[in-house]
Structure formats: structure tokens, C-alpha cells
Amino acid sequence: MTPAYLFARRERLSAALAPSDALLVIGAGEPVPLPEGSDQTYPYRAHAEYVFAAGSECPGGVVAYDPRERAAGWRSFVPPLTEAERVWCGSQPREGEDVAGFAAWLDARKGRSIAALGAPVPGVNADAAATDAARLTYAEVRRPKDAHELDLLGRAVAATTAGFARLPDLIRPGVTERTLQIELEVAFSHAGANRTGYGTIVGAGPNAAVLHFEPSNRAVAPGDFVLVDAGAEVERYVADVTRTYVAGTPTGFQRDLHAAVRHAQENAIARCVPGAEWKQIHLATAVDLTAGLVAMGILRGRPESLVEQEVHALFFPHGLGHLVGLGVRDASGLARGRTRDPRPSLRSLRMDLPLADGFVVTVEPGLYFIPALLQDPVRRDRHRDTVNWSLVDAHLKIGGVRIEDDVLVRAGAPEVLTAGIPKALD
Numbered sequence: 001m002t003p004a005y006l007f008a009r010r011e012r013l014s015a016a017l018a019p020s021d022a023l024l025v026i027g028a029g030e031p032v033p034l035p036e037g038s039d040q041t042y043p044y045r046a047h048a049e050y051v052f053a054a055g056s057e058c059p060g061g062v063v064a065y066d067p068r069e070r071a072a073g074w075r076s077f078v079p080p081l082t083e084a085e086r087v088w089c090g091s092q093p094r095e096g097e098d099v100a101g102f103a104a105w106l107d108a109r110k111g112r113s114i115a116a117l118g119a120p121v122p123g124v125n126a127d128a129a130a131t132d133a134a135r136l137t138y139a140e141v142r143r144p145k146d147a148h149e150l151d152l153l154g155r156a157v158a159a160t161t162a163g164f165a166r167l168p169d170l171i172r173p174g175v176t177e178r179t180l181q182i183e184l185e186v187a188f189s190h191a192g193a194n195r196t197g198y199g200t201i202v203g204a205g206p207n208a209a210v211l212h213f214e215p216s217n218r219a220v221a222p223g224d225f226v227l228v229d230a231g232a233e234v235e236r237y238v239a240d241v242t243r244t245y246v247a248g249t250p251t252g253f254q255r256d257l258h259a260a261v262r263h264a265q266e267n268a269i270a271r272c273v274p275g276a277e278w279k280q281i282h283l284a285t286a287v288d289l290t291a292g293l294v295a296m297g298i299l300r301g302r303p304e305s306l307v308e309q310e311v312h313a314l315f316f317p318h319g320l321g322h323l324v325g326l327g328v329r330d331a332s333g334l335a336r337g338r339t340r341d342p343r344p345s346l347r348s349l350r351m352d353l354p355l356a357d358g359f360v361v362t363v364e365p366g367l368y369f370i371p372a373l374l375q376d377p378v379r380r381d382r383h384r385d386t387v388n389w390s391l392v393d394a395h396l397k398i399g400g401v402r403i404e405d406d407v408l409v410r411a412g413a414p415e416v417l418t419a420g421i422p423k424a425l426d
């Protein structure tokens with residue numbers, strides 16, 4: 001029996017795909033064995049496009065859709081359980097038709113164009129143009145979250161909140177980044193997480209300026225910034241949260257840096273309303289962050305003009321955020337018909353689209369002292385008059401601050417799903 005939420009989701013897909021006569025084939029993908037014959041595989045994650053249409057993960061599964069049959073056109077093929085799976089893994093029977101029948105389904109529709117999403121399915125000759133068109137339409141349907149997705153996301157947020165609640169008591173000089181990671185992830189699991197949604201980031205001191213830092217055995221030193229970016233996953237739905245702490249009493253400089261990021265982040269959240277262009281929110285946030293740096297004496301000039309000169313990218317070298325939900329990047333990307341903005345500080349934005357009711361976005365500005373950028377002679381020369389380089393050099397090992405929340409865009413006001421995780425410095 002197809003659950004009601006999945007039936008409704010497929011209806012939305014059918015309607016959106018209707019202008020096309022192409023068949024849709026969505027592969028889950030196969031587990032990838034670990035090398036050296038250990039009889040184990042890498043942790044399995046079915047392709048997100050499959051999970052969206054199937055409602056669950058099934059290695060080797062295929063969802064197929066014939067638009068000429070509308071609601072009856074959705075078929076789910078699954079591999080039959082093998083004895084080995086029953087003996088070694090205790091696997092239970094799966095819902096769906098035997099995947100052996102997929103070849104006959106395809107054969108009965110010979111000559112039709114095929115859009116292939118998800119993981120490749122053997123024997124399917126995809127049409128590239130039909131695939132590109134279907135992928136874009138599919139992403140558009142995935143972006144607004146349905147009630148079932150928001151429920152799973154709520155559970156991921158609850159587990160994430162429980163994990164972050166452990167941190168303030170643990171962050172003391174002497175604790176290692178790795179210990180913080182372990183305690184956080186244990187708390188996620190106790191609170192219902194299946195696993196983490198991505199590799200947990202814990203960076204202390206200068207490591208806080210490494211955007212995707214893998215926790216090390218470095219012990220937190222007195223006065224260090226400690227940046228933690230982590231999220232629990234529940235049935236493939238993921239939260240993505242960052243908080244930055246100080247081990248001990250923050251200095252005035254640390255307080256100012258944290259306040260500048262927090263102020264910019266809260267302004268950005270307020271701008272997350274239906275119809276707002278993500279790129280404009282990113283640029284407005286860059287202006288707010290730059291104003292903070294001007295107030296601290298790190299930059300000189302008018303914030304808008306400094307952003308036009310891309311000075312902000314020395315300290316804020318990433319995009320404001322991305323969609324989050326079914327995977328940490330969810331169905332981010334470009335609105336229909338758009339190409340990437342070629343400006344150096346914008347070309348790596350993970351999305352360029354107008355927000356709409358039901359989207360869940362991360363809002364994650366940051367200000368960092370990244371030696372690889374700030375010690376680059378070309379950048380120092382280009383921005384010699386607008387940056388107070390001696391003040392920068394005095395703080396080159398301070399690390400950085402990022403604050404990240406998951407925000408549900410609603411017609412009234414944005415709803416901060418992760419509001420239960422405190423962000424104040426003390």
C-alpha cells in the first residue's frame with residue numbers, strides 16, 4: 001500500500017512532469033563493497049532522487065513512471081530477498097514488484113524516450129535532454145517540503161538540539177576536538193538519530209577558520225574559539241547547525257566578531273520570505289558582515305562599496321547557505337534558465353533562486369581569519385588600502401565564527417527550526 005504522503009508526492013511529480021511524454025526511471029544504486037574481501041560495504045545511502053519517489057531506501061531498487069498512465073503509472077521494483085541476506089543480515093521482505101519484471105516493463109514501452117534519474121540502472125538507454133529536463137522539474141518539486149518531510153526534519157532537529165545541549169559543559173581547556181565530536185554524536189544517537197548527516201566539524205583555535213575541519217586530537221586552549229558544525233540524520237532527513245563558542249571568557253575582539261556574525265545572521269533570517277532572491281540575501285548579508293568589520297577597524301570604507309570590490313570574500317569566502325532536508329545540500333542549484341554568476345565571490349554560491357513557501361534553507365554567515373587567503377601577497381596588494389593589515393596580522397591565529405540555523409520559509413514570517421540551540425556567547 002502506498003502511504004498517503006507518497007501518493008500525494010507522486011501526484012505532484014506527475015503534474016509537474018506532465019508536459020513530457022518521457023518515461024522516468026530512478027535507480028536507488030547498489031552498495032559499494034569495501035576492498036579486501038571484508039564482506040562489508042560502505043554505509044549505504046540510496047540516491048536522494050530515489051528516496052523521494054520511493055519513500056525509503058532499497059539497494060538495487062528502481063522506481064519507474066509512465067506519464068501516459070498518470071497515478072497508475074508509478075511502479076516500484078525491488079530485488080527479491082536472497083537467502084544470504086536473510087541469514088547474514090536478517091533482512092525483511094520489501095514492498096514492491098520483483099525487479100526482474102522491470103525489463104518487461106521497459107520492453108513494453110520500446111522506442112519511448114527515457115529520463116534517467118538517481119543512480120544508473122543497467123539496460124536503460126537514457127535520453128540526455130529528457131534527463132536534464134526531468135532532473136530540473138524533479139528538483140523544483142522536491143524544494144518545498146511536505147508535512148511528512150517536515151516531521152522527519154523535526155526529529156533530526158530534535159536530536160541535533162540534544163547533541164548541542166551537551167557542548168557548553170564540555171567545552172573547557174584541555175578537552176580535545178575529537179572528544180567533543182564523540183560526545184555530540186553519542187547524544188545525537190541517544191536522541192533518535194540514525195547517524196550524522198555529514199562529517200562533524202569541530203575546530204578549536206586556528207582550526208575554527210578551516211571551513212570543513214575534521215576534528216583532531218588538538219586540546220582546546222584557554223580562550224580558543226571552538227566552532228562546531230554538525231547535524232543528526234533521521235531516515236535520510238538532515239539538520240545542519242553551526243555554533244561558535246569560546247573556552248573561557250571571550251576577549252572584546254572575540255565578542256565583536258561573534259556579534260557581527262550574529263547580527264548579520266539574524267538580519268539574513270528575517271529576509272528569508274517567499275519571493276526573496278537568495279543571491280540578494282547573500283549580498284545584503286555580505287554588506288552587514290562588512291559593516292561589522294568596518295566597525296571593528298579591520299576594514300576601511302563604505303560597506304556597499306567594499307562588497308562591490310569583493311573585499312568581504314577575504315573574511316567570508318563561502319555562500320550564505322543552501323537548501324537542507326533530504327541530504328545536507330537537498331535540491332539546491334539554479335532556478336530554471338539561470339547560469340552561474342561569474343563574479344569570483346558569487347560563482348560558488350550553492351544556489352541562485354527565489355525562495356518559496358515551504359523551502360528549508362540554512363543561513364550560515366561566517367567571518368574567519370584564514371591564513372591561506374590573508375597571507376596571499378596578491379590579495380594583500382589588491383586590498384592594501386581597504387584592509388587594516390596590521391590588525392589582521394595580530395589576529396591571524398584567532399580562527400573564526402560561523403553561526404548556522406535551518407530556516408523554514410513561510411508566507412508570514414520565517415520559522416527557525418533550530419531556534420532551540422542557543423547561540424549567545426556566554
Ligand code: GLY
Binds near residue numbers: 229230404
Ligand atoms: N555542514 C556543511 C555546511 O554547512 O554546508
Ligand code: MN
Binds near residue numbers: 229230240242364404
Ligand atoms: Mn553546516
Ligand code: MN
Binds near residue numbers: 240
Ligand atoms: Mn550548511
